[in-house]
Amino acid sequence: MAIRYEKDYLMRLMQNFFLALDRIVNARRNQEYEQVYSELEVTFMAFFERNLAFFEAMTPEEIVAFFKDDPYPTEKVEMVAMLLFEAGVVAPEPEVQRRRLTTVNTLIEHISGIRRSVSLDHMAKQQYIRRQLGGEE
Structure with missing residues (x-):
């Protein structure tokens, strides 16, 4: 029973996250940048109880460490990565x-x-990142 509950929780968490991410992506595509930042802040607070600036001030290693005791650390790190990508x-x-x-x-690595x-x-995001950073990464 507990395993089913955990899977249901994770599924609901991810569904809600992707709905929020969809709002962010749509706002970006419509060039509504104030809306993008507003949605980013709401999403960071809703899922992590922290804002964009909190995660922006951290190194990747610190972000990974922040979630080490979370039941779903890899999923949470991936969620932060997706939001930071949009930002x-x-x-x-x-x-x-x-x-x-x-x-x-x-x-992503x-x-x-x-x-x-x-x-x-992830591959598409990394290709985009390499293009934006001039092939450095």
């Missing part, structure tokens, strides 16, 4: 974009190492 895409300043996307790239698998979404 990086719309960053108004090149240095802010570089910092966010570099963090995302490192988090961590997730891939844990799962020992390749995600097409």
Whole structure:
């Protein structure tokens, strides 16, 4: 029974997260950048009880460590990476974009190492990051 409850919880968590992420992506595609930042803040607070600035101030290693005692650490790290990616895409300043996307790239590498698998979404994000950072990463 407990395993089923945990799977149901994780499924609901991810469904709600992807609904929120969809709102962020749609706002970005419509170039509604104030809405993107508003949705990012709401989503960070709803799922992590922390804001964008909290995670932005952390290194990738600190983000991973932050979730080490969470029942779903890899999923939470991936959720933060997805949100930081969206924040990086719309960053108004090149240095802010570089910092966010570099963090995302490192988090994706961590997730891939844990799962020992390749995600097409992660590969696409990493290709985008390399293009944005001038092929550095």
